[in-house]
Amino acid sequence: MKDREQRLQAWFRQAKELLGDEKKRINLLVCLGLTGLVLLAVPEWLPKEQTQPELIAEEVLPDSEEYAVQLQERLEELISQMEGAGDAKVMVTIACGEENIYATDSQTASDGANSVSHVLLDHEGLVETVQNPSVLGVAVVCEGGGEAAVQNQICELVEALTGVGANHITVAKMAASE
Structure with a gap:
């Protein structure tokens, strides 16, 4: 314990001597400043990671046909569980495929004119969002489809989900199966 106190006191004495001399204090501050500048420049020397948001989005989202099939299967399962609907078959038609929404930047000139331009990343437009394909129509054929109440419930369900x-x-x- 005493040895540690002596080392600590010796360190304080050295620091006091170093900071007590104005020339040494200025040299220390200059060295610290240069070290800080070097540390700020280090990231510029390291290779940069390149991310391509468009590729990530395309890999995650299904294409329009897969989207339609998945939607059909999910709607069939859900409608089949509704009271009065019975077994169900669903067909979904797609109006258009996925749509990329690109990031834009707008600027107002001194004369009041607005200009809008796309944000580029590595000479390609930066994809801000990717919208799922839009549904054009849905056809449902089910065992209970002849009843108006069931038709109304199914219509409301499909309308809410799509x-x-x-x-x-x-x-x-x-149709009745033989």
Whole structure:
């Protein structure tokens, strides 16, 4: 314990001598400043990681056909569980494929004119969001599709899940299987 106190006191004496001399203090500050500048420059020397947001988005999101099939399967499963609907088959039609929304930058000139330009990353547009394909229409054929109450419930469910208007949803009764 005493040895540690002596080392600490010796360190304080050296620091006091170093900071007591004005020339040594200025040299120390200059060295610290240069060290800081070198540390700020280090990231510029390291290779930069290149990320391509468009490629990541394309790998994660399904194409329009896969999207339609997944949506059909999920709607069939959900409608089949509704009271009165029974077994169901669903067909979804897609209006257009996925859509990339690119980041833009707007600037106002001194004369009041606005200009909008796309943000570029490595000479390509920066994708801000990727929208899923839009649904054009949905057809549902189910065992209980002949009843108006069931048709209304299915129509409301499909409308809520897909955002498609009621005029683009058709519900019909499934033909009896022999």
